[in-house]
Amino acid sequence: MTSSITALLPNLNTSHIRHKDIQALFEGLSQSTGVEVIHEGNSFEGRSIKRITYGFGPIKILAWTQMHGDEATATAAVFDLLDALLSNRDSRLSDAQSLFTLNIVPMLNPDGAEYCTRHNAQGIDMNRDAMAKQTPEGNILMRLVDELKPHVAFNLHDQSSYYQCGTNGTPSTIAFLAPAFDVEKSVNESRHLAMALIGAMQKAVNKHIPDCIARYDDTFSPRSFGDRISEKGAATILIESGAARNDPNRQIARKMNVVAMLEAMFILKEQHKHQLDISTLNSLTQSYWDIPQNCSETLSSLVVRNLTFAGEHSYQASISIKQTARYSNAFFIDAVGDLGVQAGLCEFDASKLQYDCGAVCAINAPTVITNESYFHYLKQGVIAFEGELENLDNQSDYPVLVNQPLPTNPHALTLQQAAYFLMRKGNKVVAAVLNGLLIEFNE
Numbered sequence: 001m002t003s004s005i006t007a008l009l010p011n012l013n014t015s016h017i018r019h020k021d022i023q024a025l026f027e028g029l030s031q032s033t034g035v036e037v038i039h040e041g042n043s044f045e046g047r048s049i050k051r052i053t054y055g056f057g058p059i060k061i062l063a064w065t066q067m068h069g070d071e072a073t074a075t076a077a078v079f080d081l082l083d084a085l086l087s088n089r090d091s092r093l094s095d096a097q098s099l100f101t102l103n104i105v106p107m108l109n110p111d112g113a114e115y116c117t118r119h120n121a122q123g124i125d126m127n128r129d130a131m132a133k134q135t136p137e138g139n140i141l142m143r144l145v146d147e148l149k150p151h152v153a154f155n156l157h158d159q160s161s162y163y164q165c166g167t168n169g170t171p172s173t174i175a176f177l178a179p180a181f182d183v184e185k186s187v188n189e190s191r192h193l194a195m196a197l198i199g200a201m202q203k204a205v206n207k208h209i210p211d212c213i214a215r216y217d218d219t220f221s222p223r224s225f226g227d228r229i230s231e232k233g234a235a236t237i238l239i240e241s242g243a244a245r246n247d248p249n250r251q252i253a254r255k256m257n258v259v260a261m262l263e264a265m266f267i268l269k270e271q272h273k274h275q276l277d278i279s280t281l282n283s284l285t286q287s288y289w290d291i292p293q294n295c296s297e298t299l300s301s302l303v304v305r306n307l308t309f310a311g312e313h314s315y316q317a318s319i320s321i322k323q324t325a326r327y328s329n330a331f332f333i334d335a336v337g338d339l340g341v342q343a344g345l346c347e348f349d350a351s352k353l354q355y356d357c358g359a360v361c362a363i364n365a366p367t368v369i370t371n372e373s374y375f376h377y378l379k380q381g382v383i384a385f386e387g388e389l390e391n392l393d394n395q396s397d398y399p400v401l402v403n404q405p406l407p408t409n410p411h412a413l414t415l416q417q418a419a420y421f422l423m424r425k426g427n428k429v430v431a432a433v434l435n436g437l438l439i440e441f442n443e
């Protein structure tokens with residue numbers, strides 16, 4: 001079975017989602033039975049912020065997404081969730097409309113979404129403004145919390161690609177948190193429920209992406225909405241969507257948000273029908289604490305392991321390469337040496353290879369670079385080009401370094417520099433790193 005929005009959902013498989021991208025979905029949903037789309041107010045720049053309600057049951061849920069404008073994964077996920085419920089894809093929840101009132105505010109920060117920024121158009125990070133309450137968007141959320149009095153709140157964000165699950169060597173594709181509501185990190189009934197729901201969600205998601213789920217730091221943050229809403233008595237659950245290997249648009253995290261929220265709804269249904277005993281609830285809460293911690297910055301885009309650097313002080317070192325920011329196209333040398341627990345979304349064993357900083361090729365006449373000619377240059381030891389930009393026409397599928405300094409010492413990398421270098425086996429160039437992208441040449 002399909003819903004009024006099923007056909008539109010593949011459009012959300014993009015790196016970013018803006019206000020205009022979701023208007024047709026609101027339109028589609030407003031034609032579904034049991035669904036209402038309500039205009040709740042405008043953003044600072046006047047973009048409409050809408051709430052979707054699904055169902056008319058006693059269990060009240062409020063979910064919001066993209067409070068940070070550049071964190072769009074869950075915006076796609078909440079439409080997927082509504083689609084799954086409307087098309088009855090989870091047989092455990094066929095009675096969801098009579099059990100739940102689900103309120104969803106997709107894209108709470110449409111101005112930030114427009115400019116792909118974390119903050120809103122006032123330059124305010126809404127999630128550090130829950131006490132001062134100076135943003136129209138944040139005030140809409142707080143009003144909804146006070147009016148709707150949700151039992152459960154889903155605070156849906158994206159996190160850096162460089163979070164690792166504990167020291168598993170795996171990316172933290174989904175991170176959960178039951179936020180604290182005081183500095184002592186007390187656990188009251190609603191926080192206990194949030195933890196139990198997360199315990200259940202973790203088990204469900206782990207079936208799909210084993211060992212890629214982490215637990216977010218629970219230091220009390222009074223300026224954050226999650227913590228404030230938790231204080232108001234809602235079982236508040238933060239879900240952070242993160243990276244997975246070979247998944248640039250975070251579609252895996254998108255799917256896992258849906259798996260997680262459907263599981264939470266199922267547990268809430270069981271609880272509502274008194275089919276969940278206290279020992280099950282306690283053991284789910286215990287599972288929350290068993291989730292490995294979210295370890296910040298211990299993951300990289302690429303880790304090249306044990307590359308040999310020749311010269312007077314010959315040495316072996318591993319190299320970590322990162323993107324300057326999630327939506328930038330620039331990759332840089334982040335760290336060199338014994339990288340300990342640092343893991344890579346892409347890993348390359350270079351223990352039999354030698355570093356080559358590469359040479360610069362002067363371009364004096366109009367030159368077209370194709371995949372074939374670029375590979376030829378690289379195999380000849382050329383890593384960069386210099387000359388008039390208009391002379392160089394890059395038609396290859398790969399980034400090209402033009403008019404940029406190479407490392408000053410040919411036997412060392414320079415930290416923070418653009419991530420371009422060659423790797424040799426004997427005299428032969430067998431691999432290259434081009435702006436963080438690893439290329440291996442067939443022998």
Ligand SMILES: [Zn+2]
Nearest residue numbers: 068071157158
């Ligand atoms: Zn965020």
